[in-house]
Structures are given as structure tokens and as C-alpha cells.
Amino acid sequence: MSADLRTLERWMQAVIMHPEGAVAGIGSAPARKLVAAAARDPQSVVLPSKQLSSVERLEIYAYMYYARLIEILEEEYPTTRQLLGPHEFAVICRKFIARNPSRSRVLNRLSEKFPDFLARTLPKSHKSELAVDVARIERAMEDVFDAPKAEPMSAAQFAAIGADQWERVRLTVNPALRMLKLLFPANDYMQAVRAGRKPRIPRPRPTFVIVFRRGFQVLRRDQEAEQFRLLEALAAGRVLAAAVRAAIRGHSRSADRLAAMLGGWFREWAAAGIFVSTAD
Amino acid sequence: MGPGQLPFLLMSANIRQSQPPPNRWGLPDLGLGVGLRTLHFRHITEKWPAMDWFEIVSENFIDTEGRPLYFLDQIAERYPIVMHGVSLSVGSTDPVDFGFLDKLKALSKRVRAKWLGDHICWTGVAGLNGHDLYPVPYTEEGLRHMISRVRIIQDYLEQPLVLENPSTYLTFAASSMPEEEFIARLAVEADCALLLDVNNVYVTCRNHDLDPVAYLDAIPYEHVVQIHLAGHTDNGTHCIDTHDGRVIDQVWQLYARVHDRAGGRATLLEWDANIPKFSVLQQEVRKAARFRNGTRRVAA
Numbered sequence: 001m002s003a004d005l006r007t008l009e010r011w012m013q014a015v016i017m018h019p020e021g022a023v024a025g026i027g028s029a030p031a032r033k034l035v036a037a038a039a040r041d042p043q044s045v046v047l048p049s050k051q052l053s054s055v056e057r058l059e060i061y062a063y064m065y066y067a068r069l070i071e072i073l074e075e076e077y078p079t080t081r082q083l084l085g086p087h088e089f090a091v092i093c094r095k096f097i098a099r100n101p102s103r104s105r106v107l108n109r110l111s112e113k114f115p116d117f118l119a120r121t122l123p124k125s126h127k128s129e130l131a132v133d134v135a136r137i138e139r140a141m142e143d144v145f146d147a148p149k150a151e152p153m154s155a156a157q158f159a160a161i162g163a164d165q166w167e168r169v170r171l172t173v174n175p176a177l178r179m180l181k182l183l184f185p186a187n188d189y190m191q192a193v194r195a196g197r198k199p200r201i202p203r204p205r206p207t208f209v210i211v212f213r214r215g216f217q218v219l220r221r222d223q224e225a226e227q228f229r230l231l232e233a234l235a236a237g238r239v240l241a242a243a244v245r246a247a248i249r250g251h252s253r254s255a256d257r258l259a260a261m262l263g264g265w266f267r268e269w270a271a272a273g274i275f276v277s278t279a280d
Numbered sequence: 281m282g283p284g285q286l287p288f289l290l291m292s293a294n295i296r297q298s299q300p301p302p303n304r305w306g307l308p309d310l311g312l313g314v315g316l317r318t319l320h321f322r323h324i325t326e327k328w329p330a331m332d333w334f335e336i337v338s339e340n341f342i343d344t345e346g347r348p349l350y351f352l353d354q355i356a357e358r359y360p361i362v363m364h365g366v367s368l369s370v371g372s373t374d375p376v377d378f379g380f381l382d383k384l385k386a387l388s389k390r391v392r393a394k395w396l397g398d399h400i401c402w403t404g405v406a407g408l409n410g411h412d413l414y415p416v417p418y419t420e421e422g423l424r425h426m427i428s429r430v431r432i433i434q435d436y437l438e439q440p441l442v443l444e445n446p447s448t449y450l451t452f453a454a455s456s457m458p459e460e461e462f463i464a465r466l467a468v469e470a471d472c473a474l475l476l477d478v479n480n481v482y483v484t485c486r487n488h489d490l491d492p493v494a495y496l497d498a499i500p501y502e503h504v505v506q507i508h509l510a511g512h513t514d515n516g517t518h519c520i521d522t523h524d525g526r527v528i529d530q531v532w533q534l535y536a537r538v539h540d541r542a543g544g545r546a547t548l549l550e551w552d553a554n555i556p557k558f559s560v561l562q563q564e565v566r567k568a569a570r571f572r573n574g575t576r577r578v579a580a
Contacts, residue, residue, distance in 0.1 A: 005421050006373040008452065009405045012414060047451045050489050051517035057450035060518065065410050102409045105367040105380050106339045146344035176346075216347035 003035050003045070011035045011045070015058055016065050019098035022058035069097050069110065076111055076142055079190045080118075080135045083127065092121065108146050115139050126184075126201050133186035140178035140211040141218050147176035152214075152273030158266070161278065166241040172277045173235045176213035179228065181206065187222050214273050221272070226251075227265045231274070303545070305440055305473060307395055307505045310360050310546035312568055314561045317551075321351040323558050328358060330562065335548050338365035338396065342383045356391040362442075362506065362546070363388055363396035364475070367409055370429050370443065371402035371416040381436050388437075394546075395505065397442030397475055400426070400463060417452035418462040423469075430470035442505055443467075444475035447483040447512075447521035459484065460498035467503040474499070476545075477508035478534045479527065483519040492534055501542040509535060509568065510550040524553035526564055536571045544572060 003011065011034040018025030025031055027039050038045045042054035049057065070093045074081055081089040096117045102110050115135040122128035152174060161169055185202050187209045192199040208228035211220050223231065230247035234240070248258050269275060302309070311332030316324075323329065334355060341349055355361070365384065369377075388396050401413040416422045434441050445463055457465075467474050476499060485492040511525030527535075527549070538545075549565040 003454070005417065005419070005425055006405070008417055008454065009371075009373055009402055009414075013405055013408065013410065016414075017408070017410065043453065045453055047453050049451075049487060049518070054450075056517075060449040060520070061412065061414065064412055064520075068411060102404075102411060103407055104343075105369075105377070105409060106343045107411060108343060145346045148345045149350075213346070216350055 007034050008045070011038065012058075012061075016062040017098070017101060018062065019066070019094055022055055022062040025062060026055065026058070066094055066097060069102070070094065072107055073097075073111055073114065077114070077135055077138045079193050080131050080138055082193055083131045083134060083189075092118065095121065108142060111139060111142070126204065129204070130184045130186060130189065130201055133180075133182040133184045134190055136180050136182065137186055137190060137209060137211060137220060140180060141220070143178055144176045144211050144213045144218050147174075147213065150174050150176070150276040153270065153275045153277065155270060157278075158270055158275075161240075165280075166244075167239065168280050169240050170237055170279045171234050171240060171275045172279060173231075174212060174274055174276050177235070177274055178211045179232060179235065180209045180211065181228070182209060185222075187220050190220070210272075210274070212272055212274060219272070221268075230265065231269065234275075303473065303505045304502045305505065307440075307473070308546070309544035310362070310394060312565045313360075313362070313546065313548045314565055315548065315550050315552065316352070316355065316361075317555055318348065319555050320558045320561075321347075321355075325351055325354050329558055331359060331565075333360040333362065333394070333546065333548075335362045335364050335550075336391070338363045338384055338387060338398075339367055341387055341391075342380075352391060360394050361391045362548075363391070363393040364442075364444070365396070365398040366413070367403050367411065368398035368433070369403040369409075370398060370400065370433065370441075371414075371422070371426050372405055373402075373425070374405050374407065376429060376432055376436075378436065381433065385437060388439075395439065395442050395473070396437070397444065397473070397506075399444045399446045400466065401446045413446040415446065415448040415450065415452070416462075418455040418457050418459055419452075420456065423457075423462055423465055426466055427470040430466065430472045434470070434472060440471070440473040440505075442473040442475050444477050444508065445480050445484070446477075447480040447487075447519075449487055449518060449520075451488055458490070458495075458498075459488075460495045464498050464500050467500050472503070473505045474503045475506040475508060476504045476538060476542075477510070478538055479508065479510040479512055479531050479550075480521060482528075482531050482534060483512050483521050486514075486519045493537065496534060496537055496541070499541075501538075504538075504542050504545055507535070507538060507542075507545050507547045508550055509547065509565075522553055523550045525551075527567070532567065532571065535568065539571050547572070 011031055014031040015022050015025035018028055026042055032039050035045055046054040046057055048054050070090055073093045096114055100113050115132055118135050119132045183204050185205055185207050189199055189202060208223040208225055209220055210223055226247050230243055233243035233246060251258060313333035313335055316334040316336050341352055384396060399413045402416060404410050430441055481492050481495050485495055509527045510523045511527055513520045513522040547568050549561060551561055
């Protein structure tokens with residue numbers, strides 16, 4: 001008796017999504033549970049053609065499944081790939097896809113968990129940790145590329161926030177902003193690779209990177225530690241005055257220098273379109 | 281609309297004068313189009329080149345509010361748009377994803393799509409998506425299942441679904457009818473529209489040792505609203521639908537036959553890998569005009 005439609009679809013999926021190919025897929029426990037006869041006689045489920053066996057025909061789909069999705073990861077993570085090397089990158093992509101098959105109808109979510117997967121599975125080394133940092137930046141760039149569009153606050157809107165409002169006003173950050181705390185100067189490394197240079201693996205040094213979209217251009221920028229903390233507090237919805245006080249607490253700089261520093265940060269963020277509105 | 285578009289529009293006007301009866305929905309012959317790809321966004325929105333219409337891959341413009349949608353909005357202002365999806369998974373035994381249908385509907389409204397469609401296939405089960413077009417077994421059970429799904433989806437979308445014959449690389453032992461019969465019965469019994477991919481007919485027939493002419497003769501042409509043309513890769517033992525080059529002569533011959541049977545149908549060139557300059561796409565799709573105008577015939 002032939003298998004029903006639901007069983008056949010589940011069987012074919014189990015076979016072609018197997019990371020070791022269709023032969024291993026046909027022999028796998030999930031596939032055998034669905035259509036036991038196929039393990040003994042694949043022709044009982046898939047007919048051969050004049051040129052190809054049943055298994056070879058299934059291998060076409062099995063090959064294309066991984067090839068297509070690995071190609072997407074290669075496009076999304078070019079610097080991570082360059083750092084790990086094309087072969088090792090392809091191997092780890094295959095493992096990632098096998099353990100994290102797509103559950104979305106669109107492809108832009110395929111690699112959401114890829115940086116965390118790298119962090120969990122790569123052997124511990126400076127190179128691996130740098131690769132994780134680079135992958136986090138590259139994933140953030142994908143997120144920001146697709147993020148909702150929002151109109152940034154103008155300079156006039158900033159200027160209109162009076163000192164009397166500081167104790168209650170909150171700033172809303174652009175939905176196309178991602179904030180990353182990294183173990184390495186990964187943004188500098190990426191920049192060098194993209195410029196065609198072959199940088200060495202840098203020494204670990206905490207860095208703070210924002211990834212954002214201005215117009216339709218995706219940009220990345222390093223931030224000072226205090227600057228990043230202030231932006232983090234504002235993004236979390238903290239009232240402006242409280243966030244600023246927390247950021248400058250313990251600073252030995254003069255009031256003038258602190259004001260200049262804060263002014264510089266806010267001018268940079270305003271130019272980057274980091275804030276989109278205010279709320280009381 | 282840019283002045284550069286005039287030659288294409290004139291070609292379409294000539295074609296329309298000699299059209300056989302239209303498809304059963306009266307959907308228009310849009311003329312000659314190409315797939316809209318990221319690589320050409322800037323060229324199109326700067327030059328507004330001659331092209332009758334564009335087809336989009338629906339999923340590339342869903343769940344994003346970035347650059348692709350910005351360009352699509354501009355292009356949709358000047359050219360007719362058709363939506364062609366790859367993950368509706370009409371043949372899947374998973375439940376219909378109404379949330380996804382809502383997104384398709386919203387995009388269709390946004391770009392004023394002339395029609396929308398997908399493929400006669402499934403793309404995943406058990407909540408997974410393989411992002412590929414998998415064949416269904418051509419059985420009575422498979423047919424009943426797909427007819428029922430197409431009816432539900434069409435009712436929800438409130439428009440005919442335009443479904444394409446995919447390139448297939450395997451045949452299920454359980455299949456009890458040829459692919460072309462399955463497709464013909466699906467179109468008639470579900471009352472859906474068809475996108476006849478002539479390259480896929482060629483590829484499928486090569487892979488299954490079938491006669492492409494017999495395949496084409498079984499198609500109910502009153503259901504065909506659109507035609508696809510593309511290049512493929514011939515591996516000797518089998519062909520793969522790679523969309524990475526020019527249309528081969530044998531496929532042009534099949535296209536001429538389709539045109540003789542169906543008359544003017546919106547015709548689209550797909551080119552998705554090794555994508556050339558836009559002018560090469562224009563040149564390649566223009567070849568179809570010669571068949572449509574009856575100025576070039578090849579031996580059947």
C-alpha cells in the first residue's frame with residue numbers, strides 16, 4: 001500500500017534535509033519511521049529515470065537545499081566567511097541549517113540565530129571570538145536593512161527640547177538601530193577587510209558599535225564606552241536628564257568639557273538619525 | 281512613463297491586434313516583461329527603460345521596509361507589476377497560512393498587482409520551509425488536496441491564483457497520472473489560472489523522458505494568463521532550472537507553439553543567476569516579439 005500525501009511529503013523532507021545527503025536521509029530513523037520500505041527499495045517511492053537512479057534524483061533536491069541556503073549565508077556574512085575560510089564556513093553553515101531549518105516563508109530571517117550558533121559551536125580561540133563579533137555586526141546589518149522606516153528628528157526638533165523638559169522627556173530611537181557590545185575591535189577589522197586589506201587578528205579589546213540606517217544606507221560606527229551606555233539608557237526609555245546624569249557620574253572633567261562631550265555625542269546621533277521622536 | 285518605453289508598447293499594440301480569444305478571466309496581455317531584480321533597481325529608476333511590465337518575487341518585499349520596497353514603490357508607479365511567489369506551498373499538507381495570505385494581499389494592494397501567483401508544488405511541512413519547489417505525487421489524493429487548497433486561497437484572496445508548472449527532478453512511484461494531466465485538471469476543477477513556464481516544460485520533459493509537445497497540447501489554454509521563459513543548465517543526465525542564461529532554441533520552438541495555441545499572453549523572461557546588464561535582458565526578451573508577431577517561425 002502506498003503512503004499517503006502527508007507521509008510522502010514528510011518523508012521527502014526528512015530525506016533531503018538530512019545534512020549528510022539523501023542516502024543517509026533515506027536510512028535515517030525519521031525517514032524509516034515514515035516509509036520503511038524506502039530504505040530497502042528507494043524505487044518503491046521514487047522512480048528512476050533512464051539516466052538517474054531514485055537516490056540520485058533525490059540527491060538533486062538534497063544538494064540544492066543546502067547549496068541555496070549556504071549561498072544566502074555567504075551573501076549575508078562575507079567577512080565572517082573570509083575570516084573562517086570558505087570551506088570551514090560552508091561546513092558550519094551546513095551544521096547550522098541542519099539544526100536550525102527555516103520556519104519562515106521569507107529568507108531574511110534564516111540566519112537570525114547564526115551568530116549565537118557560532119558562539120556555541122566554534123572552538124575557543126581569538127579568531128573564533130572575532131568571527132562571532134563580526135557575525136553579530138553582519139547580522140545587525142541585515143536586521144537594519146529590513147527594519148521599519150522612521151523619520152529622524154530634525155535639528156530644530158532637538159533644539160525645541162527646553163531645559164525644563166529634561167526631567168520628563170524620553171527619546172525614541174530609530175527602529176533601524178542595533179547596538180552591539182563586542183569583545184574585539186571587530187568593526188575596524190571589517191572595515192580593513194572591506195577595503196581589500198588583510199588585517200591580522202587583533203588583540204581582544206571591548207568595543208561598542210552601533211549599526212543604523214540613514215536613508216537606505218546601512219552604516220556602522222564605533223562609540224565610546226560612556227557614549228554607548230548613554231545611548232543604551234535612552235534606548236531603554238530612561239528619562240533624558242537621568243540618563244545623562246548616570247552617564248557623566250564620576251567624571252572628573254570640567255562642566256564645560258562635559259557639556260562639549262555630550263553636545264558632540266548628540267550632534268553625532270542627530271546627524272545619524274538615531275532618534276525619531278520624544279515622549280513624556 | 282519614460283519615452284524609451286515607446287518601442288515596447290508599440291510591439292504590444294501590434295500583438296494585440298491579432299490576439300485569439302483571451303483567458304477566461306479577461307486578464308490582459310501585458311506584453312513583454314522581465315523579473316525585477318535588486319541589481320537593476322538603480323538603472324530602472326534612473327533611466328526608466330523600455331519594458332512593458334515587471335514581475336516580482338513576492339517574498340522579497342514582505343517583512344521588509346527597507347530599500348527594496350522604496351524602489352518597488354517607484355517602479356510600480358510607472359510599470360504594471362505582477363506578483364509571483366515561491367513559498368505559498370499550495371501542495372503542502374500543513375494548514376493554510378492565512379497570515380501570509382494577508383501579507384500577500386497587502387503587498388498586492390500596495391503595488392496594484394495585475395495578478396498574483398506561485399507554483400504547483402509544496403515547499404515544506406511540519407512548519408519548516410525548504411525554500412525550494414518540491415513536486416507533489418500526481419495522485420487523485422494529491423489532486424483533491426490541491427484543488428481544495430487553491431479554492432480556499434482564491435476565496436481568501438478574492439482573485440484567481442496564477443499557478444506555475446515547476447521544473448521537476450523526480451517522479452513518485454505513487455503517481456497515477458502524467459504531470460500535464462494533473463495540471464490541466466487542477467486548473468479546470470479548482471478554476472485557477474496558469475502560468476505556463478515553457479522552460480520548465482522543457483526541463484521536466486528532459487528529466488522524465490516525456491514529449492514536451494504532448495505536454496503542451498494537454499494544457500487548457502483558456503486558463504493560461506502568463507508565460508515564463510528562462511535559461512537552464514544541461515548536465516547531460518538531467519537539466520536544472522538555473523535561470524542563468526539565454527533561452528535555448530528548443531524552448532523558443534515550444535514558445536512559438538504555445539503562442540500558436542494561446543495567442544498573446546503576458547510573457548516574462550526570468551534571469552536570476554549571473555544576472556547581466558539590463559540591456560541584455562531587454563535584448564533577450566525582445567526575441568519573443570518576433571514569435572508573437574509571426575515574423576519568425578521555427579520548425580515544430
